[in-house]
Amino acid sequence: MSTAGRFEEDEMTDDVAVPRGTNATQLGNFNETVILHAIRRADGVSRVELGKATGLSPQTVTNICRRLLDEGLLVEGEKTTGGLGKRRTQLHIDASARTALGAHIDPALTTVTTLDLVGKPIDVERFPTPDDPEKAVAKIARVLKRLIAESGTDGVGVLGVGVGAPGPVDVARGVICDPPHLPNWRDVPVRDELAAQTGLPTVLEKDTIAAAVAETWAGTFTDGCSAIVLYLGTGIGAGLVIDGEVVRGTTHSAGEAGHLVVDPDGPPCACGLRGCINVAASPRALVEIATHKGVLPAPGPDDNLDSRLGMLYDLADAGEPAAREIVRRGAAGVARAALTIGNLVDVSRVVLGGPYWPRMSAYILDAAPTALEAATAASPLHPVALGGTKVGENLGAIGAASLVLDHAYTPRPTRLVLGRPERTGRSA
Structure with missing residues (x-):
């Protein structure tokens, strides 16, 4: 993850994009996210089935799965009978291996949540949104730190914080600009303030976009x-x-x-x-x-x-x-x-x-x-x-935390094709 306390954004330029190749590190990380995506969607799949689903060679699948098992992201499950009597070991995501934090700032109510690696809520807390943005950000930070403390993990495995807020937001600067129903929230640098107060990489997105990410990550579509x-x-x-x-x-x-x-x-x-x-x-x-x-x-x-x-x-x-x-x-x-x-x-x-x-x-x-x-x-x-929705009434906060999971573990083929810089944030 970015040492600057936030997620790195894809480079934006007015110049004409020139297709470039990709290096082995980018390709390896991309293939890992492909494997994780396939396992998460299948909720239990063998290495042979992964090869068929992803088009990767058996050796590549084996090597990636070994790394992911060593990192604690995967666990081996039951054995199932394959063709000709062969028994195949099922692989599953270890939902407890990583967590993501999310905060949704609605003009009426702020919701803070913790998600596990498969997007299931662990804790949820709500409170009326303070009119003063400085007090609101400080309270969000306190709740986030308390949720981490109550988890008993000492922050190990926490990927970062996602924030969903009503637009307009300036994602590049991490700023809530001037929402119509939050009259005192003009040019509030919520991303950098939360990153500074929690010590965690933080990403800001408009709440409706975060909601769409939540439904996508949850497998609604x-x-x-x-x-x-x-x-x-x-x-x-x-x-x-x-x-x-x-x-x-x-x-x-x-x-x-x-x-x-x-x-x-x-x-x-x-x-x-x-x-x-x-x-x-x-x-x-x-x-x-x-x-x-x-x-x-x-x-x-x-x-x-x-x-x-x-x-x-x-x-x-x-x-x-x-x-x-x-x-x-x-x-x-x-x-x-x-x-x-x-x-x-x-x-x-x-x-x-x-x-x-x-x-x-x-x-x-x-x-x-x-x-x-x-x-x-x-x-x-x-x-x-x-x-x-299948996500539930806390869609905004779950969407905010899903931004972190999506950022870290969703395959992005365009980065390989266009040669965009790889986003950081894969590991805790």
Whole structure:
């Protein structure tokens, strides 16, 4: 991992890229990630099966597996019967061999988590996001250090820290720029501050992109799949997966959906349009609409977005007409946005998740068939499946930690083809 306290980024240049070869070290590391990827996806596979799956020679597979066993990343499991009575030893990822830490900074709630090597959460902690970014970063660092201490590992095997935050973020500088719902968070160097306070390499990414990485790492999508991950936090954004790769965009801002119009008769937006998803269908917008219409009382000193959204959905569940109309209209907007984006980039799946998905899911899934019918009429080439996340409500934090795992262990063929510098961060 980088001794500078952060992950090294791929080199960016305005010059024309010249294809270059690769050295043996890069090729060896790439082949290791190929082997690890195949074993993780199969959850138990023999060396012979690895050779067939990866196209690597038997000797290469044997050598790499021996190294990974020596490093403690793999363990040998049961023997299975192969052809002609031969018994083959199954290889598995040792989930406890490495851990990754993640923090998701939502305007309402910050979530911190620890993942094992296969992406399973070990610990999760949540707390209201402080308005003061300095206090927020310090608290995140304290929680991270406590989770490491409670693990009993003394930090051995910790790969690093991933941070997911609402955009815009400057990934190259590791800075949260000026999120619309975090008014005091302007040009906050969260990556370098966390790296300094924890002593761990740290990477920052927009939270919707982190969510897409989480679903990809968790195996929600098959290799080569194209999908949308719609994240329901304080606001709503989209993570894009095209041909199995998470799309980040030129400035790591891909998936901004806040000003997609989902209700032409909806509230006016600061951008000059009406009914943008930010003001018509996001969790914050639904609470504001309900307060404006008198469906919810004025907020008290201890109220927050989580509690007030819960009040709104409790009223809707109980059959209160105005509350049901608000949440149903919002749900229709979310479903329409999901499928509109899905058609725009030609995906086969739309996955929804985030902290407010559990409360909103029933209404969105109820609205989905109507939106799906309209979307199919617009793009009849193939159906688009819409459903909930398999990662869970802590999708943002799990996505942040998954950035670290993805960074360290996902094969990147483009680095070999284009001769880009290899990212550091393979070992603890």
